[in-house]
Every structure is written in C-alpha cells, then in structure tokens.
Amino acid sequence: MSQLRGVWKSLLVGGLVALLAGASLGPTQAQEALERIKAQKTARIGLSNFAPTSFVGADGEVTGVSPELAKAFLKSVGADNVEGVVGEFGSLIGGLEAGRFDMIAVAMQIQPKRCEQIAFGDPELQFLQGFVVKTGNPLDLRSFKDIATNPNARLGLLTGAGQIRFADVAGIGKDRQVLFPDFEKAVAGLQAGRVEAVTGAGIALKHIVLTLGQPDVEFAELEVQPSDENGKPVIAVAGMGFRKADNDLREAWNAWFHQARQSGEALKIVTPFGIAESDIPGLDVTAASICP
Template sequence: MNVRIAYIEEPPFYWTGDDKRPTGADIEVAEAVLRAIGVTSIEYHLTSFGELLPGVQEGRWDMNVPIYVTEERAREVAFSDPIWTIGDGFVVRSGNPKALTSYEAVAARNDARLGLIREQIQYAAAKAVGVTDSQIVILKSQPEGVAALMAEEIDAFPGTAIGSRAIAGANPALESIDVDAGTSSDAPVGAFSFSKDNRGLLDAVNKQLRQYLGSADHRARVAKYGFTQAEIDGVIGTAQ
C-alpha cells in the first residue's frame, strides 16, 4: 500500500533535511502511524502552503501534513483527529525593538510591519484586530519570512509558538515571542487532512492515532523537535 503525502518547508514540523529527505516531528508521526496501518511505501511531495488543500482535493496526493484546523478549511477537506495544539508566536529581531507581543500591539503601531502568508490563520488573526493592509507584507514561505526579518523589511513574522522557537534557535540575530492570545483563550489544533472522498484512509489513520498519541514513542519523537509536555498533552484524550 502506497500513500502520498504533501509537505512544506516549516521546521520543526516538516522540512527537507540535509540528506534531501523530508524530516520533522509531524513527518515522524505520519510515518509511525502509516507504517502501523500497513502502509509499505510513503511518497512525499514538496509543495507550497497554498497548494496543500487543492492538491489533496484534486487527488495529486493522498494526505497533507498537519495544519491548523479551521471551519473554512473543514468545508474543503476532511481533518483527522488533532495531533497538536499550539498557540502563536512571533519571530522578531533580537531585543524585540518595537515591543511586539500581540497582534493588537502591531495594530497599535503604524510603523510596525508584519510578514504574513495569506492562506495561514495568522493572517486572519491580524486582520481581525485591526492590523491594516499597509502594515502587512505578504510572503509565500517561512524561509522568505526569515529573510525579510534579517533584511529589516518586516518587524515580526508570526507562526506557531514552537515554529517560532525553532527559527530563533537557528538564527542568533532573532528571538521568539509567545503571542498574547488577547480575547481568545483557546489554542487552535493541527491535524492531517484528506480528500472528503478518502474516508477509508482517514478512518484508519484516526484509529491508529487514538492508540499512538501520548505513547512513549510519540512523546520521545516529538520532544526531540522542541515540543513541550503541555503541547503534547493538549490533544491527548481529545480523539473521538
């Protein structure tokens, strides 16, 4: 049985390693779960964030690596049980010169520039609290966001808190800030996604996830990539 998975360049969840092979916390979880349900061959497709949902809908691949679950996305694809719950983080230049600790803080400063990938939920979060178009620089990928920060074209690049920690850990000139959730206290969840016509694979993955999440193997795999116990425990026992 062969399964095709699409991924993007977004450490520590998934990226192309030095050996040119996909690696990351979610890649390891995907492989552990798929091997357990009898998958003998896994084929990876590197793509852009904006192509993840159309690609799985059109059958170019069978599943996507985990992304945030939203109502809008759930109308287009079928999501698995969640595999992580993580708040947002900002990557900023060391010292956080403009004191950006929340989307509201960005909105309050006309001179603050935020780098955003339009399809990601951080774009909607920023717009919802009044960050203006003139404050937003549209980017296509995480590496592009890092480059824009280093070039001082933007003041902050939002993403997941764990992803922001990973970027800052690899770049001494940058630091990560856990974003103040403001009026929202619920951290969003991330899950694999599938075509709504591929119910068999979705059901098999969910059944195995319910056994695997929280196991010693699962905890050891994702802890290597910087997941905290709170981020691991946040979805344990939530599978239905």
C-alpha cells in the same frame, strides 16, 4: 524499516517551491483511499519545509513531527513506500484536492474555514503563537493588538497561514499584512526592513531563530494570545488533512493515533523534534469539536 523518500528541488527565482508530485492519483481515486494504499503499499504525503513540524533534512529525507507520525501510521496499514511531496504551504489544500497526495502532514491549524474544504484528523499538536522581531524588539510588539494599533508596524505571515485570520480579527489592515512563501523568506524580509514582526507557531519560530543563529533577530513571547471572532483567546491545534471523500483513511488515522497516544508511541516519535507531552492536546480535543 521503510524509509520516507523526500522529494525536493531548489527554490525558483520567484520564491516558489515546485510541487513534485508528478502525475495525480488519477482514476484510482474512485477506489477507497485506504483500500488503494493497502493494495499498492504506497502512499503520498504533502508537506512544506516548515521545521520542526515538517522539513527536508540534511540527508534529503523528509522528516519532522507530522511526516514521522504519518509514516508510522501508514506503515501500520501496509504502506511500505511513503513519498513526500514538498510544496509551498499555501498550495497544500489545492494539491490535496487535486489528488497529488493522499494526506497533508504539516501540522496544519484546524480552523472552521479550512474545514469547509478538507477533513482533519484529530489534532496531534497544540501551540501558542509568537513573533520573530529584531533584537531588542524596538517597537515592543507583544500581541497582535500591538501591531494593529501601531501604524508603523507591519506583520509578516505565510501565504495561506492560519495567523491571517488572527491578524484580520485583531484589525491589522491588509496593507500591513505582508505574505511570504516560507519562514526563511519572512525572516529575511524582517531583516531587510519589509516588516517589523513575523508571526507563526511558537515551536516553529523558535526552531527557525535557533537554526539561523543570526544576532539581529530574536523570538518574542506574546503577552496576549490572539483572539477569535468572539473575542476568546485561541490556543491553536493542528492535524493531518484529508480529502472529505477519504473518510476511511481519516478514521483509520484517528484510530491509530488514539492508540499511539495511549501507548506512548506517539510521544516517542515526536520527542526528538523538541515536542513535549504538553504540546499534544488531550484526547478529548477532536477535529469534530472545532469544525462545524
């Protein structure tokens, strides 16, 4: 069974995670992506340390919901060697466009602005937003509006995260949006008093709180989910990211994923990461229904 080789280095002093791609894909990009992957039997996936959707395990291997799904798909098209390219979340779209890897496998939220830059596969996850707050939730923060209307509340977000859009729509000023490269640093910022809440996908935040095991922070369910520009509550969905030119690879992923959903293979792959069937959107929810 082919193994996913995780590539990982220590955090730099400035908090950056180095992209470990080595050389870009170079001239072979002119070749159809799927054809190249089949011929070379090798593929690269870009991701962040973002459990449980993608992370580096104790054994140094890259794993998580999206990498494991990507590995199964790539094996089905003959890629016996899959390399993980680990970087900051905010750098992934740029890394994909620069040819450092073939696809993004980090359960990235599908949003119209991102659709302008890259193409998304049909979504593999849906999730509600949540907060991490200090134990007892001293400011009683249970919605994005709660933060917008409390001048003493600052919100921690990941650089490039989809929740920035929700914060903007809710009216949280940029001076009260504090960006971090990853959730570990964001929660450390919460503990240090730099922010009063950290937001993200509930499944990721619950995993972070459980893993940290720190008594001074807790996960807070939101009473009201964030709204879009039209005032409608948003249930976020996430998918694999592809270069727009690589339509062949994206279509192959969609075909494989739909078959894996129907056969139960996809659910079997993601269940070990705490994902239930209710966390996977219906087959009628497609990237095309979200992207303009």
